[in-house]
Amino acid sequence: MDTSGQASWREMEELLAFVDLILFxxxxxxxxxxxxxxxxxxxxxxxxLEKVSKMVKSWLRIPLIAGFNDSADHIRRVAILGKRLxxxxxxxxxxxxxxxxxxxxxxxxxxxxDAKAPSEGQxxxxxxxxxxxxxxxxxxx
Numbered sequence: 776m777d778t779s780g781q782a783s784w785r786e787m788e789e790l791l792a793f794v795d796l797i798l799f800x801x802x803x804x805x806x807x808x809x810x811x812x813x814x815x816x817x818x819x820x821x822x823x824l825e826k827v828s829k830m831v832k833s834w835l836r837i838p839l840i841a842g843f844n845d846s847a848d849h850i851r852r853v854a855i856l857g858k859r860l861x862x863x864x865x866x867x868x869x870x871x872x873x874x875x876x877x878x879x880x881x882x883x884x885x886x887x888x889d890a891k892a893p894s895e896g897q898x899x900x901x902x903x904x905x906x907x908x909x910x911x912x913x914x915x916x
Contacts, residue, residue: 776794776797777798780821781815784826797834798836806818812886828862838870845901853865854910857910865912870893
């Protein structure tokens with residue numbers, strides 16, 4: 776199951792009975808930055824991640840956006856979280872413009888109009904940080 780984790784625990788728990796792997800999106804660990812771009816904080820998401828990781832194998836997926844969540848410090852914090860939760864893998868999903876058309880279809884302003892993917896060099900550096908923490912990393916999946 777692929778999820779943002781923005782759901783009640785009751786709903787999450789009901790679905791877990793049918794799931795053997797959960798792909799959990801982490802947009803940003805800083806709740807204010809998360810709220811600025813998604814419209815809500817990440818407290819519920821992180822609470823659900825903590826619970827889910829004790830019940831089902833999990834991968835963390837990070838939609839990487841240059842200047843938003845691609846700093847070495849942020850990725851190290853995600854890696855440490857993943858290690859603590861025994862995450863099996865962290866996947867980087869470099870930014871693409873698919874979300875722009877979704878925002879238009881919903882009649883909402885796009886929260887990151889100048890967003891870009893990090894450079895290949897930056898992605899390689901961030902991958903090294905994940906590996907330094909002893910976790911597997913993949914790009915795009």
